[in-house]
Amino acid sequence: MSELLTTEEYKAIAASLELPQNAFIDGGFRPAISGRTFVTTNPATGEALTEVAACGAEDVDLAVQKAREAFEDGRWSRLHPAERKDVLIRLCKLLTRNARELAVMESIDSGKTIHDCETVDVPETIHVLKWHAELIDKIYDQVAPASDDHIAMVVREPVGVVGLVLPWNFPLLMLAWKIGPALAAGCSVVVKPAAETTLTALRVAELAVQAGLPRGVLNVVTGGGAEVGEPLGRHPDVDMVSFTGSTVTGRRFLHYSADSNLKEVVLELGGKNPCIVLDDAEDLDAVAAHVVNGAFWNMGQNCSAASRLIVHKDIQDKLMDRITAHAREWIVGDPLDPQVRVGALVSTGHFRKVSGYLKAAQDETILLGGKIVAEGFIEPTIVQTGAASTLAREEIFGPILTLVPVASFEEAIAIANETEYGLAASIFTAIGKRALRGARMLRAGTVTVNSFGEGDITTPFGGYKQSGFGGRDNSIHAHDQYTQLKTIWLDLTDHTATALD
Numbered sequence: 243m244s245e246l247l248t249t250e251e252y253k254a255i256a257a258s259l260e261l262p263q264n265a266f267i268d269g270g271f272r273p274a275i276s277g278r279t280f281v282t283t284n285p286a287t288g289e290a291l292t293e294v295a296a297c298g299a300e301d302v303d304l305a306v307q308k309a310r311e312a313f314e315d316g317r318w319s320r321l322h323p324a325e326r327k328d329v330l331i332r333l334c335k336l337l338t339r340n341a342r343e344l345a346v347m348e349s350i351d352s353g354k355t356i357h358d359c360e361t362v363d364v365p366e367t368i369h370v371l372k373w374h375a376e377l378i379d380k381i382y383d384q385v386a387p388a389s390d391d392h393i394a395m396v397v398r399e400p401v402g403v404v405g406l407v408l409p410w411n412f413p414l415l416m417l418a419w420k421i422g423p424a425l426a427a428g429c430s431v432v433v434k435p436a437a438e439t440t441l442t443a444l445r446v447a448e449l450a451v452q453a454g455l456p457r458g459v460l461n462v463v464t465g466g467g468a469e470v471g472e473p474l475g476r477h478p479d480v481d482m483v484s485f486t487g488s489t490v491t492g493r494r495f496l497h498y499s500a501d502s503n504l505k506e507v508v509l510e511l512g513g514k515n516p517c518i519v520l521d522d523a524e525d526l527d528a529v530a531a532h533v534v535n536g537a538f539w540n541m542g543q544n545c546s547a548a549s550r551l552i553v554h555k556d557i558q559d560k561l562m563d564r565i566t567a568h569a570r571e572w573i574v575g576d577p578l579d580p581q582v583r584v585g586a587l588v589s590t591g592h593f594r595k596v597s598g599y600l601k602a603a604q605d606e607t608i609l610l611g612g613k614i615v616a617e618g619f620i621e622p623t624i625v626q627t628g629a630a631s632t633l634a635r636e637e638i639f640g641p642i643l644t645l646v647p648v649a650s651f652e653e654a655i656a657i658a659n660e661t662e663y664g665l666a667a668s669i670f671t672a673i674g675k676r677a678l679r680g681a682r683m684l685r686a687g688t689v690t691v692n693s694f695g696e697g698d699i700t701t702p703f704g705g706y707k708q709s710g711f712g713g714r715d716n717s718i719h720a721h722d723q724y725t726q727l728k729t730i731w732l733d734l735t736d737h738t739a740t741a742l743d
């Protein structure tokens with residue numbers, strides 16, 4: 243990625259962007275069959291960006307039909323894996339060529355900072371797609387033990403037509419997490435982006451066809467959850483759905499599946515992720531940097547955000563001093579200003595929801611921030627509260643971190659696990675035995691020690707308890723979501739052998 247530009251330069255790019263408006267079905271843009279549209283706005287300014295096709299069940303039917311045709315005639319599903327790899331690598335090159343345009347489009351559509359879009363979202367998107375593309379011609383099938391005249395093959399086949407239902411917090415990156423392994427495996431996909439953030443998925447679909455992806459393999463159907471997400475979840479010809487979003491909506495997909503064709507469902511859901519800092523933690527300044535990044539990156543709109551700080555009472559004050567110093571660097575403001583680290587919340591509705599939690603925080607002890615900066619913008623906030631309070635239990639999905647002091651390692655772990663969620667957790671300690679014991683005891687899909695993070699493309703990502711179901715994103719395990727195992731048993735007994743003997 244080249245140097246970041248100035249705010250004025252980013253604004254000029256934003257003004258010159260050609261924003262996609264229509265759904266992308268069977269290799270081209272199409273308006274909704276009903277002709278209906280909805281307005282998509284820039285959450286940082288409240289200004290309308292463009293009108294986007296408000297699709298419905300009839301558009302989902304069409305997209306699934308085209309995806310099915312593509313899957314069955316093998317134009318993608320039966321290509322040699324190396325040929326699929328070549329197309330996906332060409333897509334990565336096109337994305338790289340259009341990286342700046344995509345970063346600006348992502349920022350104005352979502353309120354995310356241009357800093358993050360340029361340095362994380364777009365480069366990570368390309369990295370993820372490339373990783374899955376590179377993987378696909380390096381996976382071998384298996385041969386099971388059998389007698390000399392039999393071959394028992396265990397092969398992986400693409401699962402078929404898959405629905406990919408996306409959240410708004412990482413529109414490009416979540417698209418890549420799902421289309422990367424799905425397309426590499428040979429599936430045809432129908433993507434349903436969040437209505438708040440539709441633009442970059444449409445642009446990626448357009449670039450994918452330019453890269454040589456056959457028509458019908460990647461479709462993007464735009465619109466609301468009830469209008470597009472539900473028909474996709476209930477569709478009898480969709481073989482599998484991979485969903486990232488809230489636990490409430492994820493639960494619905496299990497009903498959709500049970501009520502329709504028992505399609506496979508993979509859910510990556512919410513989190514209320516503990517970040518434990520023990521009294522033996524070393525380098526509190528580095529710990530503070532991790533805490534601030536974990537809690538406030540992407541305005542806290544991150545399923546794996548460090549949203550519950552559980553800190554030993556003996557070091558609470560020292561840690562808070564350092565956190566306060568680091569938080570000063572997290573400037574709140576115009577997302578197109580490259581110095582800004584805290585942009586706008588994704589929508590007015592979400593801003594109101596987070597503001598409600600901020601109001602509740604006023605009844606507790608606010609240790610940092612606590613204010614609304616402007617409509618859509620909330621300053622990084624830390625509130626000391628009891629472990630059982632609403633603020634410490636519910637997923638806020640905003641820049642509000644709760645702090646709960648504890649007196650021991652055991653108490654920290656117990657409080658950390660007192661949640662219906664189990665997505666991510668972190669623990670800061672200099673004592674190796676505590677680190678390993680803590681990592682084992684924490685009921686979460688990813689535990690980081692002495693850092694905040696969610697691993698990388700090489701490690702599986704998904705949740706324990708009500709944070710996940712059915713599979714993992716990222717790593718070679720993501721490939722499992724989009725493939726199914728087939729046993730091919732060959733009886734090659736030579737029945738003429740007796741005659742020859």
Ligand SMILES: NC(=O)C1=CN([C@@H]2O[C@H](COP(=O)(O)OP(=O)(O)OC[C@H]3O[C@@H](n4cnc5c(N)ncnc54)[C@H](O)[C@@H]3O)[C@@H](O)[C@H]2O)C=CC1
Nearest residue numbers: 408409435436466467471472487488491511512545637639
């Ligand atoms: N785990 C995560 O990464 C995310 C968690 N969330 C959490 O969810 C809360 C609510 O945000 P939402 O945007 O409402 O999340 P959501 O889970 O409702 O939305 C995610 C996706 O599901 C679709 N959807 C919504 N209702 C649907 C339905 N009835 N049937 C089928 N699809 C449907 C949406 O259009 C979107 O594409 C947030 O405040 C946050 O706490 C939101 C986004 C991402």
Ligand code: BAL
Nearest residue numbers: 409411486544545546
């Ligand atoms: N942090 C990646 C997954 C998510 O927030 O939805």
